[in-house]
C-alpha cells in the first residue's frame with residue numbers, strides 16, 4: 001500500500017502546478033522521502049501537452065535522457081505513451097543525435113497522473129493557490145483561493161503560461177491559462193508584492209488541429225518511425241517495450257503561394273501584429289504570419305502532420321502556429337496540398353502571460369530574495385516541455401536537499417545540457433522565450449544523449465533517486481567500459497560483463513563513440529581552457545562577421561552592430577553563446593594567419 005501523507009495542513013514541500021515542471025518537482029521531493037503536496041487547477045489536465053504532441057527532438061532529447069539518468073520520470077512516461085520513435089540527425093555525428101517521440105497526448109497525461117497518485121509521500125489537490133506566505137524573507141506555505149492556509153518548509157512554483165494568461169484569436173481576447181482553462185489571476189501579485197520579484201510578459205502561439213479523416217494522404221510524404229527504436233528511459237523494460245510498440249506514421253506537406261498571399265493580405269487581422277500582444281514570442285517557434293513576413297524569399301514552409309493519439313482523429317499541424325481569426329485559419333489550411341478539404345476541430349491561438357525574470361534565481365532555482373521559494377518551468381521565461389521538466393526536477397531536488405540539510409545540486413556547463421540551460425537563464429537573463437539548442441552547448445562533443453548515464457547517474461544515486469539495484473547494474477557497465485578504455489580486448493567481452501538495461505551491444509557502441517571522439521574531445525577541452533585565457537584577445541575593428549559562415553544570422557547582426565574590440569567583450573554580449581566564441585576564435589586564428597601569409 002502507498003505510504004500516505006494523510007491530508008494535513010503542514011508539508012515539507014508544496015508544489016504549485018502539475019505541468020511538466022511540477023510533476024518532476026513533486027516526484028523528486030516525494031522520492032527523496034519528503035511529505036509533498038502538489039496543488040493544481042484541474043486534476044484532469046496533469047502533464048498536459050499544451051501544444052505539440054511530442055517529447056524530445058534536437059537538444060531536447062538530450063535533456064530528457066539527462067532527467068532520466070538522475071531518476072526523473074519524463075523519459076519513462078514518454079516510452080509508454082509514445083506512438084512513433086525517431087533518432088533525429090542520425091546521418092550526422094553522434095554528438096548531435098537527438099531522440100524524439102510522437103506521443104499519445106491523453107495517454108501521457110493519464111500515465112503521469114497514475115504515477116503521481118501511486119507515489120509514496122505525495123498528495124494531490126485540485127485547487128488554486130492565491131498567495132505565497134512569507135515571513136522574515138522565508139517562505140512558510142501557501143494560501144488557497146478558498147481561504148485555507150497550508151504550511152510548508154518549501155514552495156515550488158511551476159505555473160507555466162497561466163499567470164495572468166490572456167488568449168488572443170484575431171481581434172478577440174479573453175482571460176485563460178490555456179484554451180478553455182481559467183488563468184491564474186492572483187499569484188503574480190503575490191510573487192511581486194510578497195516576494196519582491198520582478199515579472200514581465202511573453203507570448204506564444206499554437207496551431208489548429210484538424211480531423212484526420214478529412215486529409216488527402218495520397219498527396220503527402222509519409223514519415224515512418226525507426227525500424228529499431230530505442231526507448232528514452234533506463235527504467236523501461238526494453239524487450240517487452242519493443243515487442244508491444246505499435247508505431248503510427250506522420251506526414252509532410254508545404255505551404256504555397258496561395259497560403260502566403262492569404263496570410264500577407266490579412267496579417268493586419270492577426271493577434272500577432274495588431275499590437276495587442278506586445279510581448280516577445282519564441283524566435284525559434286514563430287507563427288506562420290511571422291515566418292511569411294520575415295522570410296520573404298521563401299516560397300514554402302514545411303508542415304508536419306502529426307497524430308495526437310491512438311484513439312483520436314485529431315491531427316496537429318506542426319509549423320502552422322497562428323493568431324489569425326478563426327475563419328481565416330480554415331481558409332489558410334484549405335490552401336495547402338492534401339488539406340484542401342481538411343476540417344478544423346480546434347483553432348490555433350496566441351497566449352500572453354507573466355514570467356519571472358530568471359536572473360532573480362540562484363542556479364539551484366531558489367529565489368535570491370526568499371529562502372525556500374523555488375521556481376521552475378515556463379514561469380522562468382523558457383518554452384518547451386523538456387526545458388520545463390528539467391527545471392522542475394532541479395528545483396524539486398534542491399528544495400529537498402535544503403530541507404534534508406545537504407549540499408545543493410548545481411549542474412555545470414561541462415556536464416549537462418541542463419547545466420547550460422540553468423546557467424544561461426540565471427546569469428545572462430532573457431529577452432525572449434528561451435529554448436535549448438545544441439549550439440548553446442560548448443562541450444557538445446562530450447555531452448551526448450548516449451552518455452547521459454555516464455555523466456549523471458552517480459548524481460542520481462547520491463540524491464537517492466536511483467536505487468541501489470539499478471546503480472549496481474550501472475556500475476558493472478561503467479567498469480566494463482573502463483576496462484576497454486584501459487586496452488582490454490573487446491573480443492574478450494562476455495555476456496556477464498553487463499546486465500540489462502545495459503547490453504553488450506551498448507558497451508561496444510559506447511566504446512566505438514569514445515574512440516571516434518577521443519581526439520576531438522581533447523581539442524575541445526584544450527579550446528575551453530584557451531577560451532578562459534583568451535578573455536582579452538583583440539578583434540580587429542574591421543573584422544567582417546558576415547564571412548564567418550558558422551555563426552547564425554542573429555549572431556552576425558549582433559556582433560556587427562556592437563563591434564566588440566576583444567573576445568572578452570564579445571562573450572559578454574547578450575545572446576552570444578560560448579560556442580559562438582569558440583567559432584570566432586577559430587576564424588580569428590585563420591584571419592591572423594592569412595595576414596601573415598599576405599606579408
Ligand SMILES: Cc1cc2nc3c(=O)[nH]c(=O)nc-3n(C[C@H](O)[C@H](O)[C@H](O)COP(=O)(O)OP(=O)(O)OC[C@H]3O[C@@H](n4cnc5c(N)ncnc54)[C@H](O)[C@@H]3O)c2cc1C
Pocket residue numbers: 016017018019020021022039040041042045046047048049050051052127128129130158159160161162163177178184187204205206285349350351376377378379382383384385388389
Ligand atoms: C498556446 C500554447 C502554445 C505553446 N507553444 C509551444 C511551442 O510551440 N513549443 C514549445 O516548446 N512549447 C510551447 N508551449 C509551451 C509548453 O506548453 C510549455 O513550455 C510547458 O507546458 C511548460 O510546462 P510548465 O510545467 O512550466 O507549465 P504548464 O504545462 O503550463 O503547467 C502549469 C500548471 O500550473 C497550474 N497552475 C497555474 N496556476 C496555478 C495556481 N495559481 N494554483 C494551482 N495551480 C496552478 C496549471 O493548472 C497547470 O497544471 C505552448 C503553450 C501554450 C499554452
